[in-house]
Amino acid sequence: MGWVCCISYVLLAAFLCFFCNLGLSSDSLRPGEWVTRNRTLVSAGGNFALGFFRPGNSSSSFLGIWYTTTNNTVIWVANRESPLPQDSEAVFTLGYDGNLQLLYGGGGTIIWSTNISGGSSGSTAAQLQDTGDLVVKQGESTVWESFDGDSDTLMAGMRLKVNKKTGKRNVIRCWSSSDDPRPGKFSWGVDPKGSPQMFIWKGDFPYYRIPLLQQGFTYSSAYTPPEGYGYFSYGKENDEEYFSYGYDDTSIQARVILTPDGHIQLLLRQNPSEKWSIAVQAPANECELYASCGSFGSCDRYDSLSVCSCLKGFKPKSLKDWDKGNYDGGCERNIALGCGEDDTFMRLPMMKWPDHSSSLGYMTFKDCEMVCSRNCSCTAFGYANITSYSAVNCITWFGDLVDLAHHNTSGGFGQDLYVRVYASELNGSSGNYDSPHRNNRRLVAIIVTSVSSFFLLTVLVYILTWKYCGRKGWVSKRAPVSTAPLLGEDHIELLQLSLLRIIDATNNFDEANKLGEGGFGPVYKGFLSEFGMVAIKRLSKQSSQGLKEFMNELKLIAKLQHTNLVRLLGCCIEGEEKILIYEYLPKRSLDKFLFDAIEKDNLDWNTRIQIIEGVAQGILYLHKYSRLKVIHRDLKASNILLDEAMKPKISDFGMARIFEIDQTQAKTNHVVGTYGYIPPEYVLHGQFSEKSDVFSFGVLLLEIVSGQKNSNFFRTQLSLTLLGWAWKNWKEKQPLEFVDLAIKESCDSLKVIRCIEVGLLCVQAIPTDRPIMSDVVQMLSNDHSTPISQLKEPAFVSSQSNFIVCTSHPNSKNEITISSILDPR
Numbered sequence: 001m002g003w004v005c006c007i008s009y010v011l012l013a014a015f016l017c018f019f020c021n022l023g024l025s026s027d028s029l030r031p032g033e034w035v036t037r038n039r040t041l042v043s044a045g046g047n048f049a050l051g052f053f054r055p056g057n058s059s060s061s062f063l064g065i066w067y068t069t070t071n072n073t074v075i076w077v078a079n080r081e082s083p084l085p086q087d088s089e090a091v092f093t094l095g096y097d098g099n100l101q102l103l104y105g106g107g108g109t110i111i112w113s114t115n116i117s118g119g120s121s122g123s124t125a126a127q128l129q130d131t132g133d134l135v136v137k138q139g140e141s142t143v144w145e146s147f148d149g150d151s152d153t154l155m156a157g158m159r160l161k162v163n164k165k166t167g168k169r170n171v172i173r174c175w176s177s178s179d180d181p182r183p184g185k186f187s188w189g190v191d192p193k194g195s196p197q198m199f200i201w202k203g204d205f206p207y208y209r210i211p212l213l214q215q216g217f218t219y220s221s222a223y224t225p226p227e228g229y230g231y232f233s234y235g236k237e238n239d240e241e242y243f244s245y246g247y248d249d250t251s252i253q254a255r256v257i258l259t260p261d262g263h264i265q266l267l268l269r270q271n272p273s274e275k276w277s278i279a280v281q282a283p284a285n286e287c288e289l290y291a292s293c294g295s296f297g298s299c300d301r302y303d304s305l306s307v308c309s310c311l312k313g314f315k316p317k318s319l320k321d322w323d324k325g326n327y328d329g330g331c332e333r334n335i336a337l338g339c340g341e342d343d344t345f346m347r348l349p350m351m352k353w354p355d356h357s358s359s360l361g362y363m364t365f366k367d368c369e370m371v372c373s374r375n376c377s378c379t380a381f382g383y384a385n386i387t388s389y390s391a392v393n394c395i396t397w398f399g400d401l402v403d404l405a406h407h408n409t410s411g412g413f414g415q416d417l418y419v420r421v422y423a424s425e426l427n428g429s430s431g432n433y434d435s436p437h438r439n440n441r442r443l444v445a446i447i448v449t450s451v452s453s454f455f456l457l458t459v460l461v462y463i464l465t466w467k468y469c470g471r472k473g474w475v476s477k478r479a480p481v482s483t484a485p486l487l488g489e490d491h492i493e494l495l496q497l498s499l500l501r502i503i504d505a506t507n508n509f510d511e512a513n514k515l516g517e518g519g520f521g522p523v524y525k526g527f528l529s530e531f532g533m534v535a536i537k538r539l540s541k542q543s544s545q546g547l548k549e550f551m552n553e554l555k556l557i558a559k560l561q562h563t564n565l566v567r568l569l570g571c572c573i574e575g576e577e578k579i580l581i582y583e584y585l586p587k588r589s590l591d592k593f594l595f596d597a598i599e600k601d602n603l604d605w606n607t608r609i610q611i612i613e614g615v616a617q618g619i620l621y622l623h624k625y626s627r628l629k630v631i632h633r634d635l636k637a638s639n640i641l642l643d644e645a646m647k648p649k650i651s652d653f654g655m656a657r658i659f660e661i662d663q664t665q666a667k668t669n670h671v672v673g674t675y676g677y678i679p680p681e682y683v684l685h686g687q688f689s690e691k692s693d694v695f696s697f698g699v700l701l702l703e704i705v706s707g708q709k710n711s712n713f714f715r716t717q718l719s720l721t722l723l724g725w726a727w728k729n730w731k732e733k734q735p736l737e738f739v740d741l742a743i744k745e746s747c748d749s750l751k752v753i754r755c756i757e758v759g760l761l762c763v764q765a766i767p768t769d770r771p772i773m774s775d776v777v778q779m780l781s782n783d784h785s786t787p788i789s790q791l792k793e794p795a796f797v798s799s800q801s802n803f804i805v806c807t808s809h810p811n812s813k814n815e816i817t818i819s820s821i822l823d824p825r
Contacts, residue, residue, distance in 0.1 A: 029100075035092035037064075044070065045130035048075075054086060056179025057592070057599070061086050062103055063112070064181070065132055065146065066232045067253075069272035075132050075153040075255065076146045077181040078102055079112045080173075099125040100136060100144070116146045152244075154256040161242035162190040174258040177512045178525070178586075180428055184512065186262040188250055190243055195357045195395065198243060199290075200262055200283075206290040207262055208283045209403055210352045211543045212243075223512050239384055256430070257514030261507045263527055275644040278532045283530065288385050288503060291355075293331025295400035298351070301407075310405075312346060313425035322624055328398070335422040337378035344423045345369065352405040352412030353382050353395065360394040368394035369418065381421040413656070495530065495570035495581075502579055504524070506536055515588065520654060525584060531569050533584040539576070554580065566641055566651040585649060587642035594637055595709050600740070605747040606706050607646050613780055614648040615640060620773040622650075624762040631657045631688060635696035636674050638705060657688070676711030680765055680795045691767035694776065695795075698762025701725050705755050707740030724764050726756060730791070755780070757788045763797035773782060 028250030035041060040051030049068045054061045064075040081101055084090050090104045090111070091310045102112040114136060123139045132155050134146040147158040152174050154160060160492040162169035171189035176182045186207065192199045200208040232245045247254055255276075256266050263283065268277040278761060283289055287299035293308035294317075295811030300307045308322075310331035316322035318327040337343055365383050371394070372378035407414035507515050515523045521540030528534050558568055572579035590611065593599045603611075615635075616783045622630040634655040641649045679695035681687045699710050702722060710722040722730060729738040735753045736744065743752075758779050764770050769792060771779070778785045 005390045015315040025075075027128045029094040030099070031094050031096045031124060034091045036091050037061075041128045043128045043130040043132075047130050048132045048809070050092075050128050050134060052084075052090065052092075054598075055181060056646045057596070058179055059086055061088070061090075063090075063092050065134060067132075067272070073255075073276070074181070075155060076134070076149060076151045077151075078787050080181050080183055082111045083182065083425040084111065092346075094124065094126050097178075098136070100126055100134075116143050116205055131155060133158070141639065152181075152258050156254050157244065157248050157276040159242040160188070161240055162189055162192045163240050163242040164192070165239035167192050172256075172258045174260050174572075176264070177260050184260045186258055188243060188258045188261070188264060195359050196241060197355075200258070200264065202262060206355075206403075208264075208288055209355060210282070211357075229310060229455050257528075260512050261510065261525075261527065273809065281527060281529075281532075291402045295402050296331040297327055297335075298404040298406055300349075301405070307331075311348070311401075311419060313419075320751065326600075332424070334425060337376070337420060337422060342423050343373070343420055344425060344426065345381070345418040345659060346421045347760045348406070348417045349405045349420060352403070352407060353415055353417060354380070354397055354401040355403045356465060357382070357395045357400070360396055361637050363394050363502075368396075372396050372418075374421070378420065379697055380417055382417050384415060396802040431584065442526075463707070464484075497528070497570050497574055498581075499577055500537060501528065502577075502581075505534070509538065520652075528570075531583070532644055533586075535568060535584045537580040537582065537584040539579065559628060560622070560630070560653075560715075562616045562618055562626070564647070564649055566649040580792065582651070583643040585643050587637045587644065587646060589651075590640040590642060590648065590704075591637035591709075593642070594704060595712075601740050602646075603704075603742070605743045605752070608743065609748075609751065609755070610646065611640070611642075611648045612701055612704055613777075615650065615697065615700065616773065616777050616780060618648070618650045619693055620777050623693070623773050628658050631690060632693050632696075633657060633688060634674060635693055635700060637709070638678050638698060640700070674711075676709070679763075679767070681767055689767065690772060691770045694762050694773060695767075697773075697776070698725070698759045698770075698794075699753060699761065701759040702738075705740065705752060705759065706738055707742060721796050723760075723796055726760055727794055730756060730760060754788075757791065760791050760794055761788060763796075764792055 020816075029035070029041070029045050035051055036050045038559075040049045042049050046068055048065055050065045052061050053064055053066065053074065054727045055072075055074070061079070062083060063078040064074045067073040067075070084104060088104060090102065092100070092102050092430040095101050095370070099116050102111055103109065104111045115700075116136065124136065126134065126136045128134050129628075132146075135142050136144040147155065150168050150171065151172050152172060152310075155174055159172065160172065169189055169192055171187045171786045173188075174186045175183040176184045186200055186202055187199045189198065191199055196212040198210040198212065199206050215432075231248075232243070234241070234243050236242075239430050245254075245256070246739045251270055252267050253272070254266065254810075256264060258264055263281050265281045268279045269276050285301055287301045288291055293299045296311050298311060300309060308327045311315060312335055315334055318326075321329055360368065368381055368383050372381040375396075377398050379399060380397045380401055384393045384395075384398075388671070401419065404417075441448050503509070504529050507526075508523045509524055511523045515535060517523065517524050521538050524536045524538065526534055526536050554571055561567075567583040568580060569583060570581040570583070593603050619635070622632060625795070630653075632650065632653065632655070634652060635650070639650065640653040641651050645648060677696040677699050679692050681693055687691070700721075703710055706722065706726070708722055726738050729735050735756050736749060738756060739747060739752055758771075758776060762770055762776065771789070771791070775786075779788065789823050
């Protein structure tokens, strides 16, 4: 019987172990347990999850940690440098040697590991904490944590640290792009040498510097948190110095990220359902870029201008380069120092202290000045008013002074800087000396005021002349394009920015910031201090959209304000460059989701009907309720942008036309638009009207319901277009056969049939058979309480129909070119 008991005990133990493994704790891993593509870890409070994800349109997958409320907000990635194929076999496990490992393929190839030495599997466990930190513990000791890893995110309570003795440090490293977690070109960390300060490095070179004191910041407009929200601190433990931040209000979620274009952003939100808002960003302007004015050159920010000037007593090393705006060479002294009684110190208030400082400890101001004065190599000193005797308040510099800037706004974080100069350079004055930039600022102020006054006077004269003399033909009908801020006919001001600002915002149109490219040119993501993140549309020199179309889009959107229209924020017209600045919509365009086999899963039925109704409201506004009656003429999925909540916004008004309030139709010999969305009367006769947009909306509606692109749709056996396929299914009383499989099981069948019927009504061949947009909105919102007119066979049913396209010949005003509608040319 003993052996029977023994076998029973073994079987019971195996049974219990099996079910123990099935019932893994949701936030922890023990040796031998794993995470697969179908299983994630979730922190105890439910704030964070760990698992496999695929960013954006990437064909690769990664293991990472993200906020559970927004799975696209990733805070840490394990295999940043070793992406996994999307459908590959991969597991994440805690090995019996005490190391976390990411294994790939049947052979168990190690892609990533914690590389902890001396692990003890019996007492080792990994846990995802509710702070977002993944920790490995041996007993009560933490031997590894993701907060020490190479991420693009600094979380509250996380330390950005460096060991000044060994040089070991952790850094924040940006993603290559918003959809690619692989390490980018920028990194952020604490300076491993010298006085307490932080850097953003671009590659191996300084890009942006933040000087610090142990008691807090000496200068940084970017790192001041919103009042009452939180705190930043710089601390020291033994040989380790660290920067961290936190928030007293636990209801606030906060994170700091390093963006692919080299900006540090503090992001806040109080509700998990809210979108992240940018509280502060650095660098905020050109003056904050490292050594932007060279040695002994100081950057002075005046309104939107960044002006480089040499310190008083200094001159440009190369006046020729300086006049051309090349400040890299910096400045040099007018008179060499003699290291005697002829030397004195010039006080510069509200300065960003230079790089390469040396700390002398705590002392009085007179002692600090004396120490620097007695050392002929001491170029400058700084003194901070700190009462703690354990702090450092005397700082000195030797050699050239680099990365200087003047902080000229009240309440700033600048400090007094005392620079050694030849006494005669101060014109015999003594005591407290004004900033050497006062004359420069005064000159800039005079220039700015004069230019502004001249511009305002010019605008006033133009308006008065147009008002009183325009009808008599005294004003040319074709005014030159102004490079000053633009005013619409109703005096709506539109901000015009310089090309230099645009280049800075996009990192010189870096491919990493490219959002996409349409027929008129590429669109880039960028940051402007006036608006935050923006989308910047750069008209291609090879584009068919010329200055006329550009100005048309400019004037139109500036006067249109609706929740379902994209907002135009500004523009740039400089030389051959024509650039539009829009609000930034992170979800991109509808076609990126709708026509992608994987991404379309993000478009559930509720989201699709929200998009349909939103687009309808936007078109209704254009046709009826805006100050201008506008025909868009290029409605399509790629021109519908989506915001964070997947709400639609109509974009791209380059082809739009303004109608008179009582005008119903217009005609053109130049047919524009996109193949698949153009109505037959426009194709055949060049006639367009509100009903042209209604037709395009009908095509778009049917695309959203079916998940198919009209121009690519082709049923070999039936030779049908998408419109024909919708008509066939409706006529045979099988409308649900037309519905996208991704939503077929979850959609509201009555609502989706109503959408198909409205879509078919919008694409009727004869314009008078199509409804106006107010009727479309009512039919969509009231379901079956609003009757549908009798449906007829829609236009373009067969893919072999012989329709013709009429376009104006480039060499003649009247000659018409005829081609098949099936040929997109």
